[in-house]
Amino acid sequence: MKKLILSGLMAVTALASTMNAQIQKGNWLVGSSLVTSNFGLNTGGGYNIALQPKGAYFIKDNVAVGGYVNLGISKVTNGSPTRFDYAVGGLGRYYLSPGEKGVDNLLNHGRWFFEGNVGIGGSSVENGNSTTGLDFGAGPGYSYFITPNIGLEGLVKYNGVTGFGNEGLTSTLTFNVGFSIYLPTSKAKQVISEVK
Template structure:
């Protein structure tokens, strides 16, 4: 019963935070992007699906560091299946309202820049081609906060793999949509201490 009450208190506290509180020092960001999903309907049509879960901790106001995983599958009937993976560290910087002439869109969102570096690769089932190596990327994004703790995001990012193997260096520009949940750790700790 105590845990149920604590969960309810945390939920109410999370919903009552201010619009800037979610990107303050000590908070967590958890979520991900759905980079691309399509399923071919024509004869020989295939599928293409990629997800990017990520999590980060705000080491300072507007600055978060954490990790990411990027998994993707692409294929079609009687064709090669491609599996891609990337895993590593990421960093984000959220631009403050009015900073460098960039204003908040409707006062409910923030522009940000995200960069990442890690390991990754691509494996194609037919033909045996593969590439494994350094994965890195950088790009701007925008997070629109539909509630004080949930942001819908768009991210335009240059993504590259400096690989070893049959493929070598690959790069692309990708646009992804997703969401993040911002967890105010400082308020949660305070509520937990008050319940004890």
């Protein structure tokens, strides 16, 4: 029984040390969010789907900077015009350490983070309304590590586009669900060399 308890404690300690390893300086984050903020369940209901690939490099422990692309399509109702959303820009993430500022992780296999982005983006609707300009957003998220290098993520985010066009400012509050892969620099170099 003592051996079983000792083995369990060693496994938990090893997992906790690998959780810190993926968000250390020099590592890479590659992932995507699938945004689903509205699916109409009634007859003629609408939908809102967007794909947001992103990549970032950890410039220091718990801090990553990188870029993102946003491509989306939506309809309010079945008969309404289709809306296309697009954006490209830079993003930053800050991961909270366990116990930092009184915030503990709800689960032992995850990490809270804050994400912000700024770039160029817009939206275009079939009836002619459009907005193009500054794309920005910010919000909190949580990454649950299903393996030491793969995180399942949830992110609540305010997104806005302000600039030129028929609409001066468009803004939304979205709930994003996606995944991220955390790669040490050595693994990233190996993947790149295999692709070549």
